Amino acid sequence: MMGKFQIRTDLALEARENYEDMITPPHLRSAADRASHEENAAFQSGTDARIHGVRVDEKVDEEREIYTTTVTIETENAAKAMGKPVGTYITIEAPNMSSPDEDYHREISEELAKHLDSLIEGKKASVLVVGLGNREVTPDALGPDVVNNLRITRHMMKEYGRMPSGMETAGEVSAIVPGVMAQTGMETLEIIRGVVDETKPGLVIAIDALAARSTKRLNRTIQITDTGINPGSGVGNHRDAINKETLGVPVVAIGVPTVVDAATIVNDTMEELIAEMDRSDHMQMLGGTLGTLDHAEKYEMIHELISPHLNTMFVTPKDIDETVKYLSYTISEALNIAFSADADE
Amino acid sequence: MMGKFQIRTDLALEARENYEDMITPPHLRSAADRASHEENAAFQSGTDARIHGVRVDEKVDEEREIYTTTVTIETENAAKAMGKPVGTYITIEAPNMSSPDEDYHREISEELAKHLDSLIEGKKASVLVVGLGNREVTPDALGPDVVNNLRITRHMMKEYGRMPSGMETAGEVSAIVPGVMAQTGMETLEIIRGVVDETKPGLVIAIDALAARSTKRLNRTIQITDTGINPGSGVGNHRDAINKETLGVPVVAIGVPTVVDAATIVNDTMEELIAEMDRSDHMQMLGGTLGTLDHAEKYEMIHELISPHLNTMFVTPKDIDETVKYLSYTISEALNIAFSADADE
């Protein structure tokens, strides 16, 4: 969700990569290395030896090119190390997620519905879906667009009951698009809390456009988590969080990175420059010298160079309209499957 | 507001006309008579001799062709007779309201702002504007469109205070577009009550598209009332009302009739047929006979003839897109004027 948007959310996957950055020996931190690392060996299954209390499970569906990573943060210590609350983070990556192939979208929807089902375990009797974000800004319209294609049933079940047409096990679905602060003058949390207090759903599902740290993840990654939405670095900073603590009911968040912060992109390229200097023969002389600056010094230098304008800017692909259209259908469909009568069987 | 829309609101002006219908001697009830009555002599200023407890004030601005009628229902008895709650109903009629003349719109906005100011008397310190209706159905998008062009200030005042730029007397404006039941699965009232409980505005202003009884009023009439929104015939039926009783804060409603019920239009024509039969030489023989049916019998007959399909249909002008655009700007502008810093002076 943007708005005049402070970037509120990000990917647990990337949090973990940051962590790895911190503990990886310098000679492994070159750009080339990081790239291959991301592509091939990012997540060993099983307990992660390096962070106590973090479990990582990975599943690769080679044929359909769907990569699923489940990061479970089990202890408060691990939460601190990762900068993310205790909970489960499922990430589905699929390179063709935003291509116009309907049958493939349907498969992703089913995969997503399955994971959703495992996270909500029978709490689906009454669900409020919240479409976060600004429908007037294309990459931020994901949440509102998902709600647009959702099958809304609460009002009908209230009026007719669940008897007809095998609806006995179906969820009662309601939805809201709260808008962003520039449109409402209110914190999104205020609106959602008001609606939750009034209508008392058993579960909230919040859909949001995310900001990724890397353009490589844009529009090909869906993250589902049972920790809700925790802006900033998560742990410790509870203001504006949309989670069980602030709403009083469990919150599952579904997010797709559709933008990258402009400052991040510049930052990344600068780091690649520095890494290149370390490595390349051609630049040894310069890089060697610049390399003597430590991490903090480099960040400070880069930060000064980045125009303050950039902090109010975001980066997004030129075909973002089609991408958001396909992704929002895929997520709506997943929710429609998950809340239909026979989803549990 | 439509939705799968039960017509929830109507015009006090028309309620009064209905009343008059009931008390008017049959020989005055021909179509021609009603028409001229509407055009010329609808509302005598001063106390209405015929209904105790109803005051009617009329103002005609000949030059700008703006007709303003203020109906004040002062007693519960009068409320029962009129089928409308006790309160003030201001109706602004202007034939060119939906023509593309910006300067004229500005004049209507100022007129509207003035009346609004008189109704809210200093309760403008913090206001929640609610844009009722369905933004996906053109004639019902009036409320959402008004919110779109509103100056939202609450979040800025919360952050920066009112000091800068002479904002000391300005109102703190927040807004929400709750959507309709088919989109949210919730009663509109549930959403608004939740938001009001959470953000505690001092006043709610609800904007809504209305259904008129006559196509003659469409898109040229704005009604403002301090009684909120009272669907059905109002008095006695409080379910779904959006008013001080249900929200706990004063509610001013601003409405513009943009549709007529399909059944109403058929009904009206049938009545004109019957009236014509009474009058015309040419039809004497038939009309005389049909005229022997009493009011109730005629209604029953007509009702049977009208296909049940018609109850799910509405009638609206073909250029409704432009009309709603102009009207929503006019109302947004009125609200922006009313809540700006120096509106009171």
Next chain:
Amino acid sequence: MMGKFQIRTDLALEARENYEDMITPPHLRSAADRASHEENAAFQSGTDARIHGVRVDEKVDEEREIYTTTVTIETENAAKAMGKPVGTYITIEAPNMSSPDEDYHREISEELAKHLDSLIEGKKASVLVVGLGNREVTPDALGPDVVNNLRITRHMMKEYGRMPSGMETAGEVSAIVPGVMAQTGMETLEIIRGVVDETKPGLVIAIDALAARSTKRLNRTIQITDTGINPGSGVGNHRDAINKETLGVPVVAIGVPTVVDAATIVNDTMEELIAEMDRSDHMQMLGGTLGTLDHAEKYEMIHELISPHLNTMFVTPKDIDETVKYLSYTISEALNIAFSADADE
């Protein structure tokens, strides 16, 4: 297509019903009769004995509740009698067409694609799809919405050729949403003719919202014809037609009735009143008398009673937003199927 919309198109099915009205003996013309006639026995298969040069084929798919009628007007004389140009008119009726059942939509899409294929017979190498209508007026947004969900391929085939991924037999699809005259200041025909002259497609497919004569057909009927769009009563009045004659390439039109003229609805009810008068014991005395007016006299009387306002009004269902959403997906999908690589096999 509306606009400030003159109703430009209608259903061949209804033209035929009108014809039948004209030749049906008066005692069969009661409302009840017409209704049952429509439901049960409207179209005998085979050559229609009553109009020379009109063939009618009917197909009923009981299980899926899809009724398909093919009216072929074979001679100029028949065209005159029907008030429609020589050509083929295929009408698909399905009561649940606008319900939210995706699998059912898919079946309708396939049915539609099949008929489309039979009408265009190999002319699909390069197709311009024209989404007629006003995207700002919900029931008139059908054409623009269909184009929104279409797979557009011409630019890619121009750049990469048809080699990759078995595209050898796929159609080259381009599309335009010309807008309505109030938005463009131009006749729709002017825009389309300009684009056709410049890009030289082999076939034009025009999608349009239609006006039906009866609310019973709304949103459950799709008409496909190879005669293009012929406003007014078709034959003889070529101004504004969008057809082979005006564009120089074959034009297939796909239309769905989404509105009824307000005047039509009043008219229909009046006719039912008159029919009722003929029949009912209770009204014998009146009806007998009114019944002495002939057809033309009755029409004149009704026309005088209908306020001129009504001619600028339309009638549409309250849930038209959802209906247009489902119908436009169904038609887009049919086109996507028809123009994909393996549609012919």
Next chain:
Amino acid sequence: MMGKFQIRTDLALEARENYEDMITPPHLRSAADRASHEENAAFQSGTDARIHGVRVDEKVDEEREIYTTTVTIETENAAKAMGKPVGTYITIEAPNMSSPDEDYHREISEELAKHLDSLIEGKKASVLVVGLGNREVTPDALGPDVVNNLRITRHMMKEYGRMPSGMETAGEVSAIVPGVMAQTGMETLEIIRGVVDETKPGLVIAIDALAARSTKRLNRTIQITDTGINPGSGVGNHRDAINKETLGVPVVAIGVPTVVDAATIVNDTMEELIAEMDRSDHMQMLGGTLGTLDHAEKYEMIHELISPHLNTMFVTPKDIDETVKYLSYTISEALNIAFSADADE
């Protein structure tokens, strides 16, 4: 206009700055210098001594903070040097252009209308306004949004003539929103040329969102030129140009930079890094060395570092929805003023 958008247009102002970059001695090329240069002394009035055939006139309206620069490229040689066709380029800069102050917008509209009038000199009898860009991508929706608020008159003048209401000197205005190639499968030029050939306007006005080289210009600059739209570096590359040569009628283009290429932003920061290295004591040692790379070498190095992904990305402010709303009103209003009856007096 984006689309899958090749950046097609840019600012003459910036072209000139590039030129200056090339001819400016290295010691003047630091970032700080360029900034102050832009702010204070960018354009000396009168003939530009440095490029033969380029005239620059500057006007500063201190009170309203409107900066107007007119660059006239008078000769083919100058056109080559500037990388822009021969013609007049008027740039209006105003820092508050996208703030929500309606009275200020009106002033900008009047300024813009005045310049427009000077460029089109009596060619306004019949005008086709083209809203370029993709209405589904917020920063690219400027052109379509301008058309949305335009007063369209051609169809009324064709029907009623110019007699009524002092329309004798008003322009006949038509408009089209052609869409982008991913939506239509056609070159924008094909559509416009088709419509121009068919409706024969005397003048085309094309409205487009531009890509700036610097975030500093975003949403505060309007450029008007009588050379039309010339993608790429303009001179010599006529494919896809929308100008007198390709359309056969004069083309005035109005553009507002709403995005910056992602690659540009990275590029700029890198250059600032290098400049900083030259200057700063703290970095002398490194910068001195890196500074030995020549311009071309540095570009190559940077280009290699920028991920190819970036070429499909754009950068835009987070509040782009409001900005585009205000800017499109301002431009529509300017056009409405320019084409109204008494604009010439």
